[in-house]
Amino acid sequence: MGGGLCLASVTRHDKPLFRQVEHPVPMHMASISDGPDSSRFTYTKLVSGLDEPMEMAILPNYDMVIAERKGAVRYFNNTTKELSTIAQFNVFSGIEDGLLGVAADPDFKNNNWIYFYYGVGGEKSVSQLARFELKGQKLVQDSKKVLLEVPTQRKYCCHSAGYLTFSGGLLHLSIGDNTNAEEIEGHTPIDERPGRALSDDQAATANSNDYRGKILRIKPEADGTYTIPDGNLFPKDGSQGKPEIYAMGVRNPFRISVDPKTKYVYWGDVGPDTEVPGSEGKMSYDEINQARKPGFFGYPYFLGDNEVFPDYDFATKKEGPGKDPQKPVNDSPNNTGIRELPAAQPAFIWYGKGPSRKYPLVGKGGASAMAGPVYYSDLYPNAPYKLPAYYNGKLFIFEWIRKWIMAVTMDANGNYVSMEPFLPQLKVVAPMDMQIAPDGAVYLLAYGTNWFARNTDSGIIRIEYAEGNRNPVAAVSTGKTIAAAPFTAVLSAKGSKDYDAGDKLSYEWKIGTKKIPGEEIKHTFTKPGVYNVVLTVTDQNGGKGTATTEFKIGNTPPDVRITTKANRSFYWDNASFDYNIQVTDKEDRQIPREKIHAGFNYLAFGKDLAGALSGSEGESITYAATAKLYASLDCKACHTIETKSIGPALKDISKKYAGNAGAGDMLARKIVTGGSGNWGSYPMPPHADLPEKDAKELAGYILSLSRKAGQTPLSARMKLTEHIGKGNDGAYVLQASYTDNGANGIEPQKTASHIVLRNPLIQMEDYQEGNVGVVIATQNTGYVSYIANITTGKYARFDQIDLSHIKNIRLRIQEHGAGGTIELRQDGREGQLLSKIDVPGGHLNDLKTGWKEVLLPVNGGTGVHNLYLVFRNEKLKGPMFHIDWMYFENDFNPGP
Helix, strand or coil, X not given: CCCCCCCCCCCCCCCCCCCECCCCCCCCCCCHHHCCCHHHEEEEEEEECCECEEXXXXXXXXXXXXXXXXCEEEEEECCCCEEEEEEECCECCCCCCCEEEEEECXXXXXXXXXXXXXXXXXXXXXXXXXXXXXXXXXXXXXXXXXXXXXXXXXXCCCCCXXXXXXXXXXXXXXXXXXXXXXXXXXXXXXXXXXXXXXXXXHHCCCCCCCCCCEEEEEXXXXXXXXXXXXXXXXXXXXXXXXXXXXXXXXXXXXXXXXXXXXXXXXXXXXXXXXXXXXXXXXXXXXXXXXXXXXXXXXXXXXECCCEECCEEECCCCEEECCCCCCCCECCCCCCCCCCECCCECXXXXXXXXXXXXXXXXXXCCCCCEEEEEECCHHHCCCCCCCCCHHHCCCEEEEECCCCCEEEEEECCCCCEEEEEECCHHHXXXXXXXXXXXXXXXXXXXXXXXXXXXXXXXXXXXXXXXXXXXXXXXXCCECCCCEECCCEEXXXXXXXXXXXXXXXXXXXXXXXXXXXXXXXXEEEEECCCEEEEEEEEEEECCCCEEEEEEEEEECCCCCEEEEECCCCCCECCCCCEEEEEEEEECCCCCCCCHHHCEEEEEEECCCCCHXXXXXXXXXXXXXXXXXXXXXXXCHHHHCCCCCCCCCCCCHHHHHHHCCCCCCHHHHHHHHHHHCECCCCCCCCECCCCCCCHHHHHHHHHHHHHCCCCCCCCCCEEEEECCCCCCCCCCCEEEEEEEEECCCECCECCCEEEEEXXXXXXXXXXXHCCEECCEEECCCHHHCCCCEEECCCCCCEEEEEEEECCCEEEEEEEEECCECCEEEEEEECCCCCEEEEEEEECCECCXXXXXXEEEEEEECCCCCCEEEEEEEEECCCXXXXXXEEEEEXXXXXXXCCC
């Protein structure tokens, strides 16, 4: 939260289930066979159904405070197992910002101090690090002390970070680069053209006089201020840069940790999307970084093992030589800090979107690298649930997108040795935070399946390791958790289990003061309210596991549906697209049209889809950023939106030129050159320094104002043409949302729905799950990446593809091997067979050539399904062929 949440891609992949050692393991290290029995770990889902949880603070009594991105502060009572909301901050939660971090003071037991980092709501673009007193379950608002205020920009998405962690009394805060990555033309954002400072990371992460793209290290003081500790990157007097900076040259240091013994700082850095060739495919690597001392970590000039980005000139569209990693110089006109930067430090671990040669266990696809704690067994001498000594000295890293956790082995000097999966059976959905409690238990915060939503599979998981009797694992299964009263819930504990064979389990449900036994029960909530349902599963030896689920009764969420007769996955040139938006709400019997936000927009390459869906409603996706640009200029001194001032109201301008095909270009020219006479004698000043692109966006924003809010049609039919000539990377987004009025003491509920139409050409290496190999694009392959090592029984899965109106799938293949059959199946490797095609064998000497296209018919397929391409040749062994891409042909469009 992508972000904050810019997490690179919505592509998801299953985690590996085996260990592979990348480098020889020293003899004193544990061997693979010494690994602990994974069944000795038991886990409890303490909390579920959180709304975008970002970080958790474990208090001395094992109560927890959870920060939710939209501003809610949640409190979990470890004794009663109940969850409550203790505060709601006024936050700016667009472009992945919001309430991002929370940490308890190391001396919380005595001082009750707790720290938050959040984007402050309102017109001022700042984020604050603030301290409060937490007395019991009450956050004392008038105890607020603002330690640090960080200026940001809110025009463009993304990268907020915002993680807080203490080490040795020092508070570390990670801050994302907060820089526009739109239209970077396949390079890093180093746009030095006039008016493009917000697209120049040399003004942020590579700028020693800016907090963004940094990890800060400070010492909070009792009076609510802070001091600068010894050993930060720059002198305390600020003569060379912000003295709070410990590490700079980072893009989105989303999760950080500090080694409790060595004090090395670790973080995951979410990587860019570039077209620059590198050692691991395109230089779009995510990184795990290790800072043994303060330093500059390369971005936006270097990535991975200090691989160099070219110095791209956005004005001339030409590449020049990159910087020298040993003597990088920030010569951008937007830099306000030192020119000569410290030598760049290489990443500790790095990997791209494709398979990694150096770290094969990390998988492939979208990525969001994160760093967890380093474990030392002797720091938990009497802890009942401490990890086995096998993990002593290991660093835990995890992946938000790829859903794995790895234990990284290092040598005595902190150098990388190997990595291995940690508890792959957990299947954590989007791990967001990982901490080790004083009793040795591991706590995981899960974000959940859907972006920017309250997910039923979000929550907090507590993991315990035990040598003797293992606690049962409690699991609650239920349907809706938000509904009107009366509401009958079916609560099931059938997913609960115990790893000790022969243990007999008993089940008890606690709802308010009522306790109900049974593995599966029905309970009717007769009155509105917020209810915590606590399941306790007990074995005959006294071992217990608990799980908590929250029900909000009294207000049914709205039902927002988008129906279409067209395909819901793809767009084609000049294809017809129809839609119909319908909204119903049980409590709001009348749905005012003006409260339904709807919009249909084309987002070009570089637009961040996650940021658009999180920060805008309906039609405002297109002009949300431009409205902020307008507010930053002097235009508002003469023009208001609604009423005449010195100049005409913007809405009057919009109405005057409505339907005029050339109005946009004319207004853009006038914004740049100035003029007078059309609306009166007062001259409009010129804005000669305003880039043409921004002027055109402002003109489009003004012309859009003649539409009343919410008046994008709820039903329409149109031809899709806006993408033509703009490449293959854009997407159409149809979005609809409605927030009800709240009812019966339950806050208003928002429901949103959207359809994203993408290009029908899909690169085969972008599969969601599979066991085929990927050849990375290099000069030897003609810069083509493709799937290879395709032997019988292998497959590739592509998720949620609408087959409506799909006639054929066109495949680009190389007959390089034994040949075989390609089967198209839906919903499983052995699912319904839709069609198949035989590909003959062959051999090529030059892998750059010999590509041909074949048609795979789609017979009887309709609706949205997971598609499986399954490859078979039962007669001949060995590789069969290579496949580059597939193109979905509709009823009238024959091909790419």
